[in-house]
Amino acid sequence: MTAAITAVESTKSKLIEKPKPIVVEKDETKVEVKAYNTIHRDNADLDKGTEKIVQEGKDGSITTVEHIVLVNGVETERKVVSTNKIDAVNQIIEVGTKEVVTPVKPVDPVKPADKTINNLEVSEKVQLPKTGTESNICSALGISLMAVTVLGLFLREKKYSKK
Numbered sequence: 001m002t003a004a005i006t007a008v009e010s011t012k013s014k015l016i017e018k019p020k021p022i023v024v025e026k027d028e029t030k031v032e033v034k035a036y037n038t039i040h041r042d043n044a045d046l047d048k049g050t051e052k053i054v055q056e057g058k059d060g061s062i063t064t065v066e067h068i069v070l071v072n073g074v075e076t077e078r079k080v081v082s083t084n085k086i087d088a089v090n091q092i093i094e095v096g097t098k099e100v101v102t103p104v105k106p107v108d109p110v111k112p113a114d115k116t117i118n119n120l121e122v123s124e125k126v127q128l129p130k131t132g133t134e135s136n137i138c139s140a141l142g143i144s145l146m147a148v149t150v151l152g153l154f155l156r157e158k159k160y161s162k163k
Helices: 002-015 110-124 133-162
Strands: 024-036 039-049 051-055 060-071 074-086 091-098
Touching: 002 060
Parallel strands: 039 091
Antiparallel strands: 024 060, 051 091, 060 074
């Protein structure tokens, strides 16, 4: 019976072989963005309240590539393969500090009285046209004709009324 037991044991060992592990290797890339900073600087040449962008800002980044080994779905190894760093560029803004001086215009006194006097002087020097002489003669002639007509009508009426 020992030979039969040995044969059964050897058959069992062949059936219970361990499965081979499944190994997966992959690379993973991570990108981390670094925001830029804004720097304000005073500028005495710019008017107060004025801002000027001297340098535009640009975000930076850190790119990391890692090699990962998985055995039967379980992570067994992780190594950093490469790292690439791009620095952020700060934004620079200049702020004006120069006091704005508004120019004061000298006020010239307005002399309307002088201008009126000048206008009067000019009008006194100008000779006015002679008017009224012809109209006076015409008026006198017109009135005389009217008087003669009225008198003629009046006398004529008296003449007819007597007859």
